[in-house]
Amino acid sequence: MITGFAVDLGGTKMAAARIEDGCITQREQVPTDRRAGLEGQIAQMGRLLESLGYQSGQRLGVAVAGRVDADGCWRAVNADTLSAIGGAPLLQQLRETFGQSVTAMNDAAAASLAEAALGAGQGSAHFAYLTVSTGVGGGIVLDGKLLQSRNGLAGHLGFMSSPFGREICGSGRRGTVESVASGRAIALVAGTPDARSAFELRTENGHAAIDRSIAAVARLCGDLTAIFGLDRIALGGSVGLAEGYLSGVTARIQQEPELFRVPVVRAMLGHDSALLGALLAKGELP
Structure with missing residues (x-):
């Protein structure tokens, strides 16, 4: 240990x-x-x-x-x-x-390793960890090995494109998952100080922002499954672990063709x- x-x-x-x-x-x-x-x-x-x-x-x-x-x-x-x-x-x-x-x-890469070895990814051969918090990130662990790149960019899953995105995110890319799904993006649309307030107040704008975030993350899960043949994804982060968020993502994934309905579970190790x-x-x- x-x-x-x-x-x-x-x-x-x-x-x-x-x-x-x-x-x-x-x-x-x-x-x-x-x-x-x-x-x-x-x-x-x-x-x-x-x-x-x-x-x-x-x-x-x-x-x-x-x-x-x-x-x-x-x-x-x-x-x-x-x-x-x-x-x-x-x-x-x-x-x-x-x-x-x-x-x-x-x-996020460190969290992916931990979840794969000690948490929600145990027993999974093709595993991804996805964190939705202030930003969106994660990591891919295939056959027990973390997918890495020499430039350190591998695993920045939030910078992948999303059909729900239009704005520029902090990476400089336009229309990314992070630009619509992150806690920062939720708060901006909801008009609240932070994402937690959006979940607590559940105003009309806040509800729309959370639903859009869920849709973007569910779509990302399907895309990652198409690329890596994932058999499990663990969802973490303050937004990802917020009440109702995981069930929303799971419901969205069920609308995908069967081949892309990857099981999404709650990350076990938290902070x-x-x-x-x-x-x-x-x-x-x-």
């Missing part, structure tokens, strides 16, 4: 955890400073890890929002999320700060998935 320390740096929060035999025994969390550069982000990681008793050289897995390429360089694909991150030497700086026993990867998955990473691509 996995043992060590992990950091998950997302668009809204940075969390750190001590993990023993696959279980999180301690956890600390702070809001993400979206304007901080690489040095500032690593300094905050250090403060959280220090509070957990981490010592330099111990096993550490780091998961971050954005692209992490085969050389360990970190780029924020969505410019609205981490505005000061662009080609930063993440892995190099992490190892200079915390020692050589450090790996780094995308947060811990990226932390656990970060320690499952094997480092740079070969």
